[in-house]
Amino acid sequence: MAKPVFRGLLVAAFFALTLFVLIPPFVPRPAFIPGFAPPPDMWPRTVCITGIALGLISALAGVLGPRIADEPVDTDGSSRARMIARFIGVVACFAMFLIVVPYVGFLVGTIALTLAAILMTGERGRWLWTLLLAVGGPILILLFFHSVLGTQFPKGLLSKPFGF
Amino acid sequence: MLHEILSALVEVATFQNLLIMIAGIWGGVIVGAIPGMTGTMAVTLALPFTFYMQPVPSILLLVALYKGSTYGGSVSAILIKTPGTASAACTALDGYPLAQQGKAGKALNMALYSSVIGDFVSNISLIFFAAPLALLALKVGPPEYFMLMLFALTTVAGVSGGSLLLGLISGGLGLLLATVGEDMYGSFRFAFTNDMQSGLAIAPVLIGLFALPELIKLIVLRAAHKDEAAKLGDQKVTRAEFMGSLRTILKGSAIGSIMGAIPGIGPSAAAFFSYGEAQRSSKNGKNFGKGELEGIAASESANNGACGATMIPLLALGVPGDVITGVMLGAFMIQGLTPGPLLFQTNIHEVYMLLIGMLVSSVLLFFAGKITMRMFSYVSHIPQTLLTPLVLLLCLFGIYSISSSMFDVAVLLGMGLVGFGMFLLNIPAAPFLIAFILGPMLEENLRRALAISRGDPSVLVSSPITWIFSVLILFVITITVRREIQKSKDRKAVAA
Numbered sequence: 001m002a003k004p005v006f007r008g009l010l011v012a013a014f015f016a017l018t019l020f021v022l023i024p025p026f027v028p029r030p031a032f033i034p035g036f037a038p039p040p041d042m043w044p045r046t047v048c049i050t051g052i053a054l055g056l057i058s059a060l061a062g063v064l065g066p067r068i069a070d071e072p073v074d075t076d077g078s079s080r081a082r083m084i085a086r087f088i089g090v091v092a093c094f095a096m097f098l099i100v101v102p103y104v105g106f107l108v109g110t111i112a113l114t115l116a117a118i119l120m121t122g123e124r125g126r127w128l129w130t131l132l133l134a135v136g137g138p139i140l141i142l143l144f145f146h147s148v149l150g151t152q153f154p155k156g157l158l159s160k161p162f163g164f
Numbered sequence: 165m166l167h168e169i170l171s172a173l174v175e176v177a178t179f180q181n182l183l184i185m186i187a188g189i190w191g192g193v194i195v196g197a198i199p200g201m202t203g204t205m206a207v208t209l210a211l212p213f214t215f216y217m218q219p220v221p222s223i224l225l226l227v228a229l230y231k232g233s234t235y236g237g238s239v240s241a242i243l244i245k246t247p248g249t250a251s252a253a254c255t256a257l258d259g260y261p262l263a264q265q266g267k268a269g270k271a272l273n274m275a276l277y278s279s280v281i282g283d284f285v286s287n288i289s290l291i292f293f294a295a296p297l298a299l300l301a302l303k304v305g306p307p308e309y310f311m312l313m314l315f316a317l318t319t320v321a322g323v324s325g326g327s328l329l330l331g332l333i334s335g336g337l338g339l340l341l342a343t344v345g346e347d348m349y350g351s352f353r354f355a356f357t358n359d360m361q362s363g364l365a366i367a368p369v370l371i372g373l374f375a376l377p378e379l380i381k382l383i384v385l386r387a388a389h390k391d392e393a394a395k396l397g398d399q400k401v402t403r404a405e406f407m408g409s410l411r412t413i414l415k416g417s418a419i420g421s422i423m424g425a426i427p428g429i430g431p432s433a434a435a436f437f438s439y440g441e442a443q444r445s446s447k448n449g450k451n452f453g454k455g456e457l458e459g460i461a462a463s464e465s466a467n468n469g470a471c472g473a474t475m476i477p478l479l480a481l482g483v484p485g486d487v488i489t490g491v492m493l494g495a496f497m498i499q500g501l502t503p504g505p506l507l508f509q510t511n512i513h514e515v516y517m518l519l520i521g522m523l524v525s526s527v528l529l530f531f532a533g534k535i536t537m538r539m540f541s542y543v544s545h546i547p548q549t550l551l552t553p554l555v556l557l558l559c560l561f562g563i564y565s566i567s568s569s570m571f572d573v574a575v576l577l578g579m580g581l582v583g584f585g586m587f588l589l590n591i592p593a594a595p596f597l598i599a600f601i602l603g604p605m606l607e608e609n610l611r612r613a614l615a616i617s618r619g620d621p622s623v624l625v626s627s628p629i630t631w632i633f634s635v636l637i638l639f640v641i642t643i644t645v646r647r648e649i650q651k652s653k654d655r656k657a658v659a660a
Contacts, residue, residue, distance in 0.1 A: 014337075028351060044343045051337070117553040118549065121548075153564060
């Protein structure tokens, strides 16, 4: 399937899902609406109907319009499977960060996430800078925000005895 | 009157006042350049210090912080594609490509010149047009607001990414996301968790959408040149480049001054609107989004142009136009000054001092910008493989510090993934963001207009101002569709 057609159908499907599946239970109408005020679901429904129409027009334009290739995305030449694996790695890292922060605290969580992010970019040659950035960076930034704004960053259940 | 002005000038030009303004501007620029730290934050943090100051210096400090932070947002937008403020999002569209081409210095300089001129024009408009603009702003009711925002949205959708259809789709997604949370009558929409009941904050959505996709792109695609640091490169904006952008700068300054005077609109919408208008009318329009100095000029002149103008409804009517001027209203009250028409009668000396101080702060912004530019220029020497994780780190801490909420951090990371998905599907991010920012106001004014008219939609085209905007919307759509048809024909011809 051509990209414009896929994109149009995906957009239409997303708005349709929101309109028919999410709006009925998650945008409740209050029992009383003052005067002639439109109900709370009027605007989301309007946006979704417009979105479905735009998605379908976009898909149709992809079918009927001229076949012009999209500008190529600049990559390192890796296979699609490898790139999908990298993307799954990113999602996993983000999810892990959100899961582990309550246990290990914000500081340790950000150290781990930064280290993972640097390694996933393919950086291998600058070990000293990598460690300084991943470990020293979060500590310095935490001290800055803590002392300037007084922000209390979450402490972990496991790391609380150590003060972070 | 002349005696009053001269006397105010003498009182403003003290060493202490200049020092306060320099500190405010410079502090604001640094705060604005740090992702996650906003002008509102800077002004709010400085508020307690003003309790111990004289009325005028205290307001000048807050105004200087506001102006500085609005300009500062452009520094990180250009160097690391992370807009420090929402109003700098448009600056990133052309600033970052210029930085990648080794012209970061040029982009930063153009941003500075445009900001200073925009700021100056805005202050002049504050001095001469405060009363008439405030009266005009009073005539803007819900239908006019709705049509104005619809026009701004159409313009942005039409000019971002080169396809009106994709721009509108992106805007639709932003409008839908903006409905999350409590609506104007207290109903909760799409509140899947308790955190979602108060809606999604602008900062995590903005930064997630613009900054994080760069990191994800670097990890997933690992494009060539990943080890190369962006060079500051050519610093100077040539006379020809400046003169070529001057029309756009003046137009952006005027747009900023007018839109800033309307309560609730603010610098972000002004910047997007000015960017769209510049792309439509410029002979270099097709280069916008690829590294066009005029794009930076349009965005920066308008967002700084709106700064001074947001003081118009505050001073003339006592109505704060946005959160920052809301904080300033508090500062005025604490100092025993009551903004509104009476201020010009009872405290005219303080008003003159404030206006002169604001003009002086425009000049100080230039020097603070030059110094800060050199300071931040070292950022461009950091390799991408270390810089983008550093941006992630700053974003995480910055976003958490705004509301001490892990939910906002989750939104930041989620929006990063959404932004990457939009990049893969060629859906532009700018209309999404502007729709997300304007969405609540757009909906509120539509519902108010319909409520006032007892459900009659013709209220949206019932006054001369709404007619003007309706015609402008049709004009923008026609121009954009014509341009796209022409572009399609050209591409077909090249392919043949």
